[in-house]
Amino acid sequence: xxxxxxxxxxxxxxxxxxxxxxxxxxxxxxxxxxxxxxxxxxxxxxxxxxxxxxxxxxxxxxxxxxxxxxxxxxxxxxxxxxxxxxxxxxxxxxxxxxxxxxxxxxxxxxxxxxxxxxxxxxxxxxxxxxxxxxxxxxxxxxxxxxxxxxxxxxxxxxxxxxxxxxxxxxxxxx
Ligand SMILES: [Zn+2]
Numbered sequence: 001x002x003x004x005x006x007x008x009x010x011x012x013x014x015x016x017x018x019x020x021x022x023x024x025x026x027x028x029x030x031x032x033x034x035x036x037x038x039x040x041x042x043x044x045x046x047x048x049x050x051x052x053x054x055x056x057x058x059x060x061x062x063x064x065x066x067x068x069x070x071x072x073x074x075x076x077x078x079x080x081x082x083x084x085x086x087x088x089x090x091x092x093x094x095x096x097x098x099x100x101x102x103x104x105x106x107x108x109x110x111x112x113x114x115x116x117x118x119x120x121x122x123x124x125x126x127x128x129x130x131x132x133x134x135x136x137x138x139x140x141x142x143x144x145x146x147x148x149x150x151x152x153x154x155x156x157x158x159x160x161x162x163x164x165x166x167x168x169x170x171x172x173x174x
Contacts, residue, residue: 006080006145008088011047011070012059020079021047021058021072049084051091051138056084073142080142091134098126099150106157120158124151 011017024041031037046055047070056070057063068085083091102123106116127150131143 006073006075006142006149008071008073008083008092011072011082012057012063014072017072017074017079018058021082047082049087050081051083051087054084054086056082081138091138095127095130095146095150098123098130099153102154103157117158120154124154127151127154 009017011021022044024043027040027042028036029038029040047058048054049056049068049070055067057065057067058070063069069088071083071085071088072079073081073083102119105111105119127147131147135143
């Protein structure tokens with residue numbers, strides 16, 4: 001089965017996402033018997049960051065006018081959240097930097113494999129910590145999925161690495 005992946009899209013680069021974001025909000029009022037009393041469509045006048053409430057750029061023109069880049073956090077089925085440039089950096093960049101440092105280390109032939117394994121454990125712990133911390137703002141389910149996906153990348157990287165190295169380390173330990 002295909003995995004449902006998470007990805008960040010620049011809103012100004014994707015017309016389909018822009019259309020989805022501009023759809024009006026539907027408010028439905030019920031009476032005391034539970035019957036629909038009124039339906040109101042509320043047009044949006046701006047698109048805001050779901051975590052800080054700042055207005056974000058939807059088009060290139062908005063960017064020219066100085067609004068921060070807006071990103072849509074999506075999976076293959078829906079738009080989960082809108083985040084601004086600042087929050088994107090805070091939430092995602094630190095995480096990605098940590099993973100990149102680990103991958104560079106893994107590919108460095110000069111580094112002892114035990115050091116790599118230690119860094120692997122550390123990076124996994126950092127990812128878990130990061131996701132726990134930001135779950136407060138972004139919500140538990142998203143961060144759980146993000147953690148799962150990052151860990152998958154880490155696991156794949158470490159298992160693809162020359163298996164012989166693992167045996168050498170094991171022998172050294174025994
Ligand atoms: Zn924001």
